[in-house]
Amino acid sequence: MNGHNITTSDPYPMLNVDDTDMAGQDDDIGALGSILSWEDEDEANNLANFNVPPYPNLMMSSNNNSMMSNNNSMNNSNHNSANGSLNGANNILNFPGMNPNLANLAALGINLNPLLNPRNANAMVSTDECTDTETITTTSSAANKANQQLKQNGNGNSNASANGNANANEPQMTTEEKAKANRDRNREHARNTRLRKKAYLEKLKATVDELCKERDTLIQERANLAALTSESVSIRMEVLIGFLSLRSSPTQFGNKQAWATLISEADFKCVLPVTPYRSFCCSEVQMDCCVRTVVGIDALVNDCASLHLLLNNIAGYSGEDKAEFNYSLITEHNRTSSVCNGNQVMARWTLQTTNLKKLGAKSEVSKSGMLYCKFNSHNKITHIEFMFDVMAFMLQLKNAMTSPFSNFSIVPNTLQTANIHASDLPMCITLATRPFTIVAVNNAWETMTGYPANLVVNAHSPKLLQVPCTENSKKVEQMMTCILFRRCADIRNIINTTKLQKRFRHSFNLFPLSSDSRITHYLSVTTHYAYFDE
16 A cells, blocks of 8 residues: 555645555654645645644555445445535535645545544544544534534524513603502502401301301200200109019019010010029029029019019918018119119119018018119110129028028929928929829828828829818919919918818918929928818
């Protein structure tokens, strides 16, 4: 490649480039004159006077065919890149003060960017490491950025000019006009403020009126609820007092219709402590909590009958007279000592006998405790529970009883506990179903009736002692009703006869006996008997 010349059609002389001389030049401006040989001496002088930093590795190819081949491949591979390179070359050709010889070099595709931008000298690369296309593209990008900056500056200037013209067109206000405008603005602001305050006050008044209405409605509802609650509590307390009164009545405790007005027949329950001195069905006992639960009206009547039977036996035989007692709710400061909460009531109560001493008992008996009662929406009792000291009341019973029944303080409730042979009272055990066959008698019963055990056991019923008379009919009917409903009974002064046809007045108690949690037998215990005079 030594000694190649580059000839163009430009009016400028040919540029002679020696490759061997370029490879070893020093870093000074004078070296450029030894590398480039110009036919026109003036052009060479102009180039020497141009401020160009040293570029020791600058190499230019003088092969026209190679340059044309590179340009053709560049155009074929990337049309956009070629356009950018062409624009970059045009920018270089139009550079102010551009030497015509340098323009010829740029037209031939030689990279002159390092010559025109001395600050980027360190970033210059040789023609062996990058193509002329890359150089032209870089130059084109720089030119495009410069054009965009000029356009932005032009737009900014135009906007500033427009704003300045607009401000210049605004009319200038005098001092009085400004003061008047301020006063008008203040008046408008004050008027708007008054309107806002007025609207706010109206809203507050409406809110207060609404709150007052809600308060009045709430007060009225509370008053109605208090009145309804007070009325409901009063009714329920009356129902509770009626329950206790009916329970203590010796003649009305068996009235089922009266009970139906006080308790809920479908789901009524009465919970009581286990009392060994009273008769009850063993199926009612809950051994885990030592209480028994009475369910339904029939079971409640049976429990009342057991209570009356207990108190009637305290004074012994008293003819047709029976014990009387009353329930009462404890009051404090002329008010019932009770607590009501919704459908529930808790109260303190007492039971007090009134005529036991008159009937022959040693003393009156009493007991006190607490009760818990629950009502339904119809003010009927669905659940009631009595709580009291069982052993303390049992001690009172022993101290108040008189003979002969005072020795029989524990009432048998099962067939297994009915030890009739250990008692001095005449006793007889029969089946609980017809024909009520006698299954066991003790010696006292044999003595009273004159019938030996081997003659009546499993062969006859107590009917063999009955005498057909009008006086017995009502009492026998009463006894059979008690047996039918499996409740205990207190039969007074029924007329019976012995084996020798000797009549006697017979008073006895009937106690149901359970076997396998159901009543299967009855125990008859004679409390008094007296023979008629012949």
